[in-house]
Amino acid sequence: MLVPAASAALLAATVARAASSEPWTPPENLHYEAEHSWRGLTEDGKVGTGFDVSGHASVLSGVHDFLRLVPSVPLAHGAVFSRKPLTSKEWIVEVAFRVHGPPTTGLTETGEDGKVKRLHKGGRGLAFWYTKSGLPGPAIISSDPKTKVSPPPPVVPETPRDPHDHELSLFGSRVSFDGLGIVFDASPNAPVWRRSDQRNYVHAGGDEPSWGVGTTGVVSGIIDDGTQKWLDADGKAPQGEEEAAYLGKAVGECEAAFRNAQGLLWARIAHFNHTLRVDLDLSPHTTLAKAGRHYEHNCFNLEGINLPANSYVGISGLASGNTEPDVVDVYAMDVFEILQDYDPSHHVETEEPPEDLTPLPLEGTSADAVSTLTHEMFLSQAKMVEAIDDLARKVESVSNLVSEMARHGGAGVGRGPPPTTGAGGAGSEMCVRFFSRSQLSCRRLRAHDDVDVAHSPDARLSTLESHLRDLVAMGQARDHESFDQRDALTHVKQLSDRILVEVQGVARRVDEGKVRAALSS
Template sequence: MKTFSALLKAGLAALSIAAVASADEATHPLRTHSLYMPFIDQDLQNRWFDFGGDAIINTNKHVRLTSDMPSQTGFLWSRLPITAPNFNIEFEFKVSGKGDGLYGDGFAVWLTKERAEMGPVFGNRDKFEGLGIFFDTYANSRQSHSFPYVMAMLGDGKTEYDNDHDGLRNRAGGCEADFRGKEIPTKARITFSRETKVLRLQLHTRAWDSWDDCFVLNNVELPRYPYLGFTSVTGEVHDHHDIISVTTNTMEKAQKASSQRNNNNTPPPQKKTSVMWYLKFLAACAVFGALVMAFKLSRNANDMKRF
């Protein structure tokens, strides 16, 4: 049985590697817009991101945009814009604090033409141009939905955020999301395609390895080269608002990539394809071997029962 278990594990491992390699064919990491511990270099700076306001960096844990204190504003902004037409951004965050009844105000993630301009909209400027997604934990007025609430606004550079009504007049999409004070890692994933003009937000708040759709927006027009930002603000109510990691990838359809290679008379990546087939072959052999071993063990056990 130990041999059977080992063979089965080998087969599953090979299949897993093959699946990951296949999934990565059209996805490329964007280091300029990704952020991980320890967040800063020897000069106490980050090559690709700016921190400011009341933001505090804990090199072993997170970038704390605002602490559980009143009247704070903090930001984290990419120094370069995103130039890729299609991309996804996955970030882990944590919202927590001592307040059991009143807490706030929340934080926001931005894909905008402007960057690092502090203001009243979750710590960012008003009348922004681009996308703002607000992780709102405090209700300024009576709403039909509960809080915390996640809401998207598409700014045209002229329209003010409807702060008195929690952005009700500006809402392009949203969902209720219990992301505050969770024991599991809370994450969000933004996916945008300039080709299809579709933007999607998924949230990880309920259970381990479980993602839920928050909203899907169609006909989305973002600035040609948007900056990525995270901001937060506290007033009389407050919380810790932490960004733990940011992973950004560019996306390219495999069919399009193949077409571009053919147009450029560039041979396809045979080496990578060969590796894929080799991994699949190993996986098939391992699974087949495991099945044969299981059959033999079962047959021997039946023979022993006869005697």
């Protein structure tokens, strides 16, 4: 790959020219790459005819206008990539997306000590990729029926190091790549660590620094030939308003207010005549129509770039470790080849799909916000039950581990009977006995097959959280002298901590559902 061999001064001058450049009119010799493009979802919930989806990206039930690339779950990730590389040497890509989360107003609070603190909310973002490597991770949705799909991966990464960190930590994609990335970062002051780095999580009440969203985001371009390092160094975090380390190597950047727009936004990335150009349309849209689409915000314009052909195109995203991280929805990705042999005297048919002459507002945009919000509220309630049931099974697994420890004995751990269950089926209960310091505690956990609507999400979450806190307290007991026992209890505490993060995440979504229900009533 040929990258600009320019000095810092030349690079700064190039970007400066971009800030004052005139609006650019794309050439007429364009050919629509249908196999590398998509708009909305197919009737059977697929993305285009040549794309794979990975991570925690999902198709919301009953929603056909967008792909939920990143859900509002701490450190969730998702990606959608073309199955085949793009053979064009020069091209234009237009991406329609929406990033939404907690409002930037009210992101601080004044503590009892009188100090103003930033709340741990919002972040992080998405990235467009043109790279030699395709989809990061196994496909969970594929437009090819012959492709073997996998279930979504666990939301909580393994600690202390997740084996998939290198595939996902850079905005949901690989930390080392061969090609181009255009990053949309809502938290430019937040460090970009390994996804499994525990510093990504926010610990309520702690003294850790907080990196929430800012008043504006940063759009940047990064180029790599597989030799660069983009993550922030371990043990070092940005100070004050210092930006994340990867921005120090960006070939161009600009500030852009792309969060919480009342509709979808457009980004245009063009590679032509050894030039890389990024333009933004920051005016909210409710449809994919070209009418009214104006790329008036030129982010940067960089000369001397020669990206090789035969690279995959795709979009990935990553949520921050904050509470209530941003949601990323992607509506479309249009790819155009710039034809090399063009005769101006002959009109070129782009083969672009015809526009809907009477387009309706797309789901999730401002004009459709109420109906989409109502739909998501009911959908989230159904998924909430599934999530709580899954958490209950995880808590049961940890409880079984505690009971096993109790049966084998150990310093400070009481000997007690194994957990008992009913004769299978509904109504079964499990009672786990264990010592927390010197106090015997017994919790009754109703098995997941006996959960009904009489148990509200609040009550069930409260039970789970209370039980988990007892497990954590046991793991912190000081009277455990056996090394093996301490090691086992540390393992239990780590499991409990990870599940507790999930419980709290589900609880936040329950609260959000209540607020939305109140607003829509």
